[in-house]
Amino acid sequence: MSKDKYLRLIQEQRNSSKKEKFNGNFLDYLELLEKDPNIAQHAHKRLYNAICDHGIVKMDDGDSRKRNIFNSENINLYQYFSKEFFGMENVIEKVMKYLKGGSLRGEESRQVLLLMGPVGAGKSALTEHIKKAIDGLPYYHIKDDPQRGEPLQLLPRALRDNFENMLGAKIDGDLSPIARHLLLDSYGGRYEDVEIVESTFSQRGRRGIASVPPMDANSQDVSVLIGSEDISKLDKYSEDDPRVLNLTGAFNVGNRGIVELIEVFKNEIEFLHTIITATQEKRVPAPGKHDMVFFDGVILAHCNESEWNRFKSEHTNEAILDRVVKINVPYILELSQEQKIYEKILDRSDFSAHIAPHTIKIASMFSVMSRLKPTGKCDLLTKMKIYNGEEVIEKGRVKKIDIKDLKEEHRDEGMKGISTRFIMKSIDHALCESENNCITPIGVMKSLTRMVKEQIIEEDFREKCLEIIQKTVREEYLRILETEIAKAFITAYEEQAQSLFDTYLDNAEAHTTNNKIRDRITGEERKADDNFMKSIEEVIGINGSAKEGFRKDVTAYMFAKMRRGVKVEWSSYEPLKEAIESYLINSVKDMARIVTKSKTRDDDQKQKYSDMVQTLIDDYGYNETSAEEILTYASNNLWRDS
Ligand SMILES: Nc1ncnc2c1ncn2[C@@H]1O[C@H](COP(=O)(O)OP(=O)(O)OP(=O)(O)O)[C@@H](O)[C@H]1O
Ligand SMILES: [Mg+2]
Numbered sequence: 001m002s003k004d005k006y007l008r009l010i011q012e013q014r015n016s017s018k019k020e021k022f023n024g025n026f027l028d029y030l031e032l033l034e035k036d037p038n039i040a041q042h043a044h045k046r047l048y049n050a051i052c053d054h055g056i057v058k059m060d061d062g063d064s065r066k067r068n069i070f071n072s073e074n075i076n077l078y079q080y081f082s083k084e085f086f087g088m089e090n091v092i093e094k095v096m097k098y099l100k101g102g103s104l105r106g107e108e109s110r111q112v113l114l115l116m117g118p119v120g121a122g123k124s125a126l127t128e129h130i131k132k133a134i135d136g137l138p139y140y141h142i143k144d145d146p147q148r149g150e151p152l153q154l155l156p157r158a159l160r161d162n163f164e165n166m167l168g169a170k171i172d173g174d175l176s177p178i179a180r181h182l183l184l185d186s187y188g189g190r191y192e193d194v195e196i197v198e199s200t201f202s203q204r205g206r207r208g209i210a211s212v213p214p215m216d217a218n219s220q221d222v223s224v225l226i227g228s229e230d231i232s233k234l235d236k237y238s239e240d241d242p243r244v245l246n247l248t249g250a251f252n253v254g255n256r257g258i259v260e261l262i263e264v265f266k267n268e269i270e271f272l273h274t275i276i277t278a279t280q281e282k283r284v285p286a287p288g289k290h291d292m293v294f295f296d297g298v299i300l301a302h303c304n305e306s307e308w309n310r311f312k313s314e315h316t317n318e319a320i321l322d323r324v325v326k327i328n329v330p331y332i333l334e335l336s337q338e339q340k341i342y343e344k345i346l347d348r349s350d351f352s353a354h355i356a357p358h359t360i361k362i363a364s365m366f367s368v369m370s371r372l373k374p375t376g377k378c379d380l381l382t383k384m385k386i387y388n389g390e391e392v393i394e395k396g397r398v399k400k401i402d403i404k405d406l407k408e409e410h411r412d413e414g415m416k417g418i419s420t421r422f423i424m425k426s427i428d429h430a431l432c433e434s435e436n437n438c439i440t441p442i443g444v445m446k447s448l449t450r451m452v453k454e455q456i457i458e459e460d461f462r463e464k465c466l467e468i469i470q471k472t473v474r475e476e477y478l479r480i481l482e483t484e485i486a487k488a489f490i491t492a493y494e495e496q497a498q499s500l501f502d503t504y505l506d507n508a509e510a511h512t513t514n515n516k517i518r519d520r521i522t523g524e525e526r527k528a529d530d531n532f533m534k535s536i537e538e539v540i541g542i543n544g545s546a547k548e549g550f551r552k553d554v555t556a557y558m559f560a561k562m563r564r565g566v567k568v569e570w571s572s573y574e575p576l577k578e579a580i581e582s583y584l585i586n587s588v589k590d591m592a593r594i595v596t597k598s599k600t601r602d603d604d605q606k607q608k609y610s611d612m613v614q615t616l617i618d619d620y621g622y623n624e625t626s627a628e629e630i631l632t633y634a635s636n637n638l639w640r641d642s
Helices: 002-017 026-035 043-052 064-068 089-103 123-132 157-167 177-187 269-280 305-313 315-321 335-348 359-371 380-387 403-409 420-433 441-455 459-489 493-513 530-539 546-563 574-597 603-620 624-637
Strands: 023-025 056-058 076-078 112-116 138-142 195-200 209-212 258-261 298-303 324-328
Touching: 023 026, 026 157, 026 195, 043 089, 043 298, 076 089, 089 112, 089 123, 089 324, 112 123, 112 305, 123 258, 123 298, 269 298, 269 315, 298 305, 305 315, 335 359, 335 380, 335 420, 359 380, 359 420, 359 441, 359 459, 380 403, 380 459, 420 441, 441 459, 441 624, 459 574, 459 603, 459 624, 493 530, 493 546, 493 574, 530 546, 530 574, 546 574, 574 603, 574 624, 603 624
Parallel strands: 112 298, 112 324, 209 258, 258 298
Antiparallel strands: 023 195, 056 076, 138 195
């Protein structure tokens, strides 16, 4: 009986979620508060603590990003965000600073947090996630109070000092007009008897979390923010009777929690005046002839740069500007982190296609480079690599360009360029075009090119984008592809590379220290093999006198590593890694070219070809279709001039 099965599940869930909820009067509440003063936290503090409770760790010293990207600064990683947001550590740190200030009742508790950045930079996603931090958490309030106010507000002013001392909690604000009416009317002013209930914050239930979408000038109505008067009740009660109030505006609902103002500056300015009092005085107007009502909440807003600039340029908006903590949310400029964004989005979608190696990387390279501003210090590709914390090798040396210097050249970098949504759409398009439920860098480059041509209107930017895809990204991809195919022709690539590396080190060490080499197997002694070393050095353009320095550097590096007891991997020293890689690849290049390009292969070539394809599938993550596709592309585009 399948019905029973479902019913059982439903009942189990219902029983397990049915927790005893608090139900008592104000005195019971005070008793509860004595045990845990935290239940009466103000909004900023509650949110700050809710996020911190998930854990804060310092970025690990061993994390190469700390050294290469963050200049070895101590970066806090808030674990609540780390699985969702990538490369945004600085933005999150600023948000948390704001909340911390607010939690200590600093000026931040009377300011709006404004996230400003280009489309698709993650402002909405970040705000959603922040709201989720309190969604489901319990809080206590006066029964039937639409503002769900803090019960301690029942205490008259004269007693508050006393209670604050006894409870160790601070008491802010006043009852809502409706709660006050209840107190007088139903309890005869005996506040100790007032019923207190436990609720949970809920965005969907409009409890403690409210969102205000932007509204056009015609439909814009301030009742969305502060509630309205119920006209039908106006014949029953007088105009100043609180019972005519419908306190259902965002500032009523979001009291004690969060009010989000989506795309805030799309609204007319009059609409926003409520923000001024909500922040500074922690009170908002009530509809009609009623007194202002208390509001304690975190106000989160977001907007785009152009709206911000327009708003800022009007000097009549100064009052609001003064009440805003603006945090820029730029696009990600770090390739590895940009890739993670798409991996996350794809992971969460129903996307089941095969994604060939480098596909996401190629798309991310394009978006990152489209956001970078040119520099006189290096080309765009190099800049992207440096921003990604990579070592760029030039003539056997790590190129010395400081990431900090590059970043200081343009402080507002990342506010323009290709958006995350653009990339996601082009990945989707590439998939739709594919006949085999498979996407490759080639398909993605095609679809990016088409989308740029169709959708980017601004001429200069379109040209820049086309140049990036059709030249920079394409050439870089061909380099990656050439290496990969050649590697796949080499049996036991890693072992061969390691053995070359070891041999080179033995020779370089003997050469530098003027010693002989002892053969690792036979124990025989011989002189350092200059020709062998040269053959490796030459592939990366180290000739003549430069080789002495290179050999010294390698030896010094190796000794330093060995002193620390670290195993020296062939790939650990970037300049030599590159030399060995190129050396190995050169050794099979001709064969790779001939075997891949030729239409007719002899038996030996056939075997080599199918072994190579198998390696691409087994070790490099291709499937048959994608391997086929990239090999065709390689034979048409690589090895042209040889
Ligand atoms: N750094 C990031 N880490 C993780 N995901 C990100 C990041 N940046 C953007 N995203 C993802 O990109 C998508 C688009 O982001 P979002 O809708 O939040 O952008 P937005 O800044 O609100 O844009 P708009 O101004 O157009 O509203 C979301 O799915 C979001 O999760
Ligand atoms: Mg948005």
